[in-house]
Amino acid sequence: MYAEHQPIISKYAARGPRELANVARFVLATIRTSFPDAISSYKTLVTSGERRPIAYFGDKHRGLDYLDNHSVSWWNAIHAARRDRDTLVATFATVPGIGLVKAGFLAQLGFGVSGCIDTHNLQRFGMDYGDVRFNKGAKWSTWVARAHHYNSVTDALGGPELLWNEWCEYVSRFQGYGTPEEVSAMHLQVIV
Numbered sequence: 001m002y003a004e005h006q007p008i009i010s011k012y013a014a015r016g017p018r019e020l021a022n023v024a025r026f027v028l029a030t031i032r033t034s035f036p037d038a039i040s041s042y043k044t045l046v047t048s049g050e051r052r053p054i055a056y057f058g059d060k061h062r063g064l065d066y067l068d069n070h071s072v073s074w075w076n077a078i079h080a081a082r083r084d085r086d087t088l089v090a091t092f093a094t095v096p097g098i099g100l101v102k103a104g105f106l107a108q109l110g111f112g113v114s115g116c117i118d119t120h121n122l123q124r125f126g127m128d129y130g131d132v133r134f135n136k137g138a139k140w141s142t143w144v145a146r147a148h149h150y151n152s153v154t155d156a157l158g159g160p161e162l163l164w165n166e167w168c169e170y171v172s173r174f175q176g177y178g179t180p181e182e183v184s185a186m187h188l189q190v191i192v
C-alpha cells in the first residue's frame with residue numbers, strides 16, 4: 001500500500017509550492033476529523049475554496065491563510081531542510097495548526113520519512129499524547145530536538161511504511177472505510 005501510493009504523492013508534492021501546500025491543506029483537514037469528513041472537506045476546499053467547518057476550524061484557518069500567503073517561502077524553507085528529517089519535521093510544524101504529529105504525517109506523505117502517530121496509533125501503542133507534542137513557543141533548537149525525539153519514536157514503531165500500512169488496516173477493520181488498500185488509495189486519490 002505505502003510502497004505503491006506514497007511515492008506518487010511525494011512526486012506530486014515535489015512539483016512546486018502549490019502542490020506541497022495542497023498536501024498540507026489535506027493534512028490540516030485530518031486533524032481531529034474523521035477520515036471521510038477530511039476527504040470531503042479537502043475536496044470542497046480545492047474545488048470551490050469553501051472551508052467546510054466539519055474539518056476546517058480553529059487554528060486550521062490560520063494554517064490555511066498561512067499556506068495561501070506564504071507557500072513559496074515555506075516551500076523554500078522545506079527544500080532547504082529536506083536533507084535533515086528532524087529539521088524537515090520541525091519546519092512542517094511552523095504552519096499554524098500543524099503540530100508535531102501532523103508534521104510527521106506531512107513528512108511521511110511528501111518525503112517518505114517520519115510518520116503519523118495520531119490518536120489511533122497512540123491508543124494502539126499505549127502511548128501518551130505528551131510523548132508526541134511540543135510547545136510552539138519554544139526556541140527553534142527545542143523544536144528540532146522534539147522532532148528528533150518524535151522521529152526516533154516513529155523509527156522504533158517500524159517507520160513510515162509500517163505505520164502507514166498498519167493505520168490503513170486499522171481504519172479498514174475498525175472504522176469500515178473499505179479495504180486497507182482502498183483506505184491507502186484514498187490518500188492518493190484525494191491529494192493527486
